[in-house]
Amino acid sequence: MREITGLPLVERFMVTAQRMLPGHVIGIHSDRPFLGYEIARLVLQLNKHWQAEHGGVLELFASPEGEAVFKVNPEHNKAFGFLLHPKSYHGVTEVTQPRQTVVFNFWHVANTPELEAHIKALFANLHFSELPAALDPIASAAEASLPEEVTFRAGTAAIALHRWGYDAATVVSGYQYSAGLDGSESHDAETYAAVRLADWVAYLYRDSFDLARWGVLRGELAGMERFTRLLPTWRLCLPEWE
Ligand SMILES: O=C(O)CCC(=O)C(=O)O
Ligand SMILES: [Fe+2]
Numbered sequence: 001m002r003e004i005t006g007l008p009l010v011e012r013f014m015v016t017a018q019r020m021l022p023g024h025v026i027g028i029h030s031d032r033p034f035l036g037y038e039i040a041r042l043v044l045q046l047n048k049h050w051q052a053e054h055g056g057v058l059e060l061f062a063s064p065e066g067e068a069v070f071k072v073n074p075e076h077n078k079a080f081g082f083l084l085h086p087k088s089y090h091g092v093t094e095v096t097q098p099r100q101t102v103v104f105n106f107w108h109v110a111n112t113p114e115l116e117a118h119i120k121a122l123f124a125n126l127h128f129s130e131l132p133a134a135l136d137p138i139a140s141a142a143e144a145s146l147p148e149e150v151t152f153r154a155g156t157a158a159i160a161l162h163r164w165g166y167d168a169a170t171v172v173s174g175y176q177y178s179a180g181l182d183g184s185e186s187h188d189a190e191t192y193a194a195v196r197l198a199d200w201v202a203y204l205y206r207d208s209f210d211l212a213r214w215g216v217l218r219g220e221l222a223g224m225e226r227f228t229r230l231l232p233t234w235r236l237c238l239p240e241w242e
Contacts, residue, residue: 026092036116039108045074056099061089111209132168154179157202
């Protein structure tokens with residue numbers, strides 16, 4: 001799977017055996033990779049003498065409403081692999097015969113259950129009231145003009161910086177960066193790294209693991225010193241794997 005996907009997948013994988021019974025159907029869903037979820041899946045079909053009337057076709061969709069763009073008949077020994085992302089829509093048509101599959105799940109090195117535990121601990125008992133007062137006017141102005149989803153994520157990034165022990169000025173910079181507001185002043189290397197890492201963990205916590213976004217973060221922090229305060233999070237978000 002590493003070779004096929006070109007992704008840094010962790011050593012361990014999970015295998016589950018699944019069985020659908022006559023009348024079962026799996027509606028369209030994406031299995032988007034939330035914090036700690038797997039990034040790739042290989043579905044092995046184990047249905048001897050499968051025929052079209054048995055149903056159970058795995059269908060892929062471009063959108064939750066559209067027509068199937070690709071179909072996989074669940075023939076014996078056929079395996080189908082796919083990457084999970086917010087739009088990896090798929091479903092299984094109704095079956096008229098029992099249908100067996102073995103599903104292999106693979107995790108990306110930068111979205112592991114260990115990272116999930118770390119981030120959930122970082123944001124445990126989250127209250128925006130713990131943020132420094134200096135942020136209040138900036139957050140109020142942002143909330144008046146930006147979508148709630150954006151300010152909520154920016155507030156979450158600010159919490160990360162605050163809990164990592166950064167001062168009010170850094171917390172404000174982080175909020176502005178994550179809300180897409182112009183902070184305009186230039187930062188020292190540690191603030192630059194902290195703000196970006198906070199933005200990333202807030203996104204992971206509030207949204208899901210986004211490969212392209214992770215690639216950008218990697219590029220931005222490449223070759224930088226791993227500052228002590230950020231190290232536990234940095235190590236899990238940007239592990240060395242080669
Ligand atoms: O059974 C299948 O063919 C696919 C089931 C499914 O939704 C999945 O593995 O994510
Ligand atoms: Fe699925």
